[in-house]
Amino acid sequence: MTFDRRITPFRADLADEKLRGHVEAERFSTGTKKRVTASVASLHRHPSREAPVDTQAIRGESVTVYDEHEGWAWVQLHDDGYVGYLPGAALSEPGPEPTxxxxxxxxxxxxxxxxxxxxxxxxxxxxxxxxxxxxxxxxxxxxxxxxxxxxxxxLDFAETDYVSIAERLEHTPYLWGGKSSVGLDCSGLAQTVLTAAGIKSPRDSDMQEKLLGAAVEVKPDLSGLRRGDLVFWKGHVGLMRDGASLIHATGHSMTVYVEPLAVAEKRIRETSYGPISSVKRLR
Incomplete structure (x- = not known):
């Protein structure tokens, strides 16, 4: 079996009990439930502040803690399954359930x-x-x-128009791994606005492209798209604001940015991201 390291709680010395029989590890654990109490905490790939940040956890998120050592907790986020290292100080006992x-x-x-x-x-x-x-x-x-x-x-309130939330986030600075209103990356923007609309979303753009919505034909002239469609490139995602413009978190402007889809498509196609890989429609 193959496992995605991003969402698989597995190390050579420790793994989730649910993986017993599928992976080899020195020991297995069911972990301990805790809750994020920091406003925003970066989830690192390794237990070091210099290690790459894969995503962030925000206050109120539940996590399973499998290991704690020297101020770091190796965790899995409950909402999207992401695995990595959070500062132990960002966590506490679960406490009362959110309301x-x-x-x-x-x-x-x-x-x-x-x-x-x-x-x-x-x-x-x-x-x-x-x-x-x-x-x-x-x-x-x-x-x-x-x-x-x-x-x-x-807690169960759902926004009716997730694109309007993206519009409210326009000009938010671009931040790799970010999923707060202080900083967002492309898939963090998509996940954040979909979550606010009550739509469960994976964290990364490749996961979102695979699991969300129904495919829409990409015409040569880019016509036929509508507000809310998700436009994917290899490693990038944006949301259609209307039939012609895209809102996305982009390193091009280092912000959440609105521009004509045709302009974005031409620029991105000429980079390592290449042409549009798909368009997905959620509603």
Missing amino acids: HRVGAIRTFIYPGPNLKLPNEGFLTLNTKLAVTGIEGEYARLAGGGYVFAAHLTD
Whole structure:
């Protein structure tokens, strides 16, 4: 059997108990459930801040911890299955189950229900929170802190137009591995907006291309596409804003950027990414 290292909790010395009989490892473990408490934490390929960042975890995400050593935790994220190393300080015991989700692009945590108090950090879109009560215009969080309640939605609320969320994220800086409103890469943008719309999405563009939606014919003149279609190249993805323009997180502008699809297609085709590989329609 072959396994994708990105989503397979396997090392030569340790593997998930579910892989017993499929891989050889010195020991197997069912792991321990924990929850991300940092606003955003980078998931590294190796236990080092200098190691490549494959993705990020955001507050409220559940993880399975298989190993902890010298301040690093080897984990699998529950939402998209990604495996890697998080700083141990970014995690805590699971605590109360989340009740709400951040629906704003970004919001702040305050020590009390007052906007004039010094904030204690930010929370990004899709952050999951356990709310224990409402005080005036603010939601009180389990574990402490307050968030402006109008910036929250019910946990199961789904946006009806995921492209509108991408539009709200326009000009967000490009960040390899990023999936917060502070920085996004191309597949991080797609996953983030689909998650906000209640659509489960894999993390990387090759996974998204394989698993999401139904194929749409790519015509030579690029006609026939519509808002919400996902356009894929080898290693890249963007969302159609309308029949002619694309919104994507791109290293070309180092931002979430809107441009004519024809312009993007020509430029990208002339790079190592090559021509459009497919278009997928979700709805």
